[in-house]
Each structure stands twice: as structure tokens, then as C-alpha cells.
Ligand SMILES: [Fe+2]
């Protein structure tokens with residue numbers, strides 16, 4: 044049985060994919076020598092460590108744990124995704140720290156930002172693709188009304204600070220176009 048929270052998590056993935064594309068454009072320009080885009084990357088990672096890392100992935104963990112109680116589920120796939128949430132969180136924190144240092148004019152190894160960002164964008168993209176292709180369909184197929192009822196109190200809808208608004212002026216200046224594209 045499918046629940047509205049699954050539409051929300053799917054919509055989140057589409058939003059994150061847009062931000063990953065923007066990150067990759069900025070990083071590619073920096074690799075070619077540009078010194079611009081660090082503040083935008085900092086804002087993206089500030090968002091990623093505040094919304095996806097605090098709501099999206101923990102919500103998935105709650106649903107995944109319930110899914111693991113269902114018969115005939117691929118436990119390896121689900122355990123792998125849960126471990127990736129932790130890894131993605133660690134990389135996102137490390138990347139945010141580096142970007143925070145850059146925007147505050149501290150000396151930072153720009154290669155380290157490139158490396159962390161490459162790990163971050165590719166691991167989050169692969170992770171979302173597995174969820175969309177394999178695990179979300181399993182959730183929609185296997186989860187019962189009773190299993191959703193059990194966890195519904197832990198899955199309260201929260202506002203996404205960029206895509207639901209009201210976005211701060213800081214976010215609007217960078218993400219306005221992406222949000223308007225819908
Ligand atoms: Fe996830």
C-alpha cells in the first residue's frame with residue numbers, strides 16, 4: 044500500500060537531483076580554474092545537512108525498518124541503504140566544514156573540496172537511484188495499513204526550507220530559479 048509520504052520522498056529526490064546537477068556545474072567550472080560558486084555550494088550543503096540529513100534519510104530509515112519486518116524482502120539491499128545514509132551524512136558534514144572555511148576566507152585545499160563533492164554527488168545519486176528502482180516499489184507493494192499506522196506518528200510532514208518555502212533571502216538568491224522550475 045502506497046502512502047502520501049512516499050510521494051513526498053520521491054519529490055525530494057527530484058529536488059535533490061536538481062541541486063546535484065547545479066553542484067556538478069559549479070564544481071566543473073572550478074576544476075577549470077574558476078574561483079566562483081563556493082558560496083552557492085556552501086548554501087546547498089547547508090541545506091543538505093539541514094533537511095535531507097535530518098528528515099528525508101531518517102524518515103526512510105523508519106520506513107525501511109518497518110519494511111524489514113515484512114516477508115520476502117531483500118534485507119541486503121535495505122541494510123546497504125541504511126549504511127549509506129550514515130556515510131552520506133559524514134561526507135556531507137565534512138564537505139560543509141570545508142565550504143564553511145572557504146566562505147570565511149580560511150585557507151582550504153580546493154582539491155579536497157573537489158574530492159569530497161565527487162564522493163557526495165555520486166554516492167547520493169546512486170543511492171537515490173537504488174531507492175527509486177528497487178526499494179520504493181518494494182515499500183509500496185509490501186507495506187500494509189497496519190505497518191503504516193505503527194510508524195505514522197514518527198513521520199510528520201515538515202516544510203522543506205527551499206522547495207516549500209518560505210525560503211530565506213539567502214536561499215532565494217541562489218535557488219530561486221530551480222524552485223520556480225518546479
Ligand atoms: Fe535514502
Ligand SMILES: [Fe+2]
Pocket residue numbers: 052056099100103171174
Ligand atoms: Fe531517499
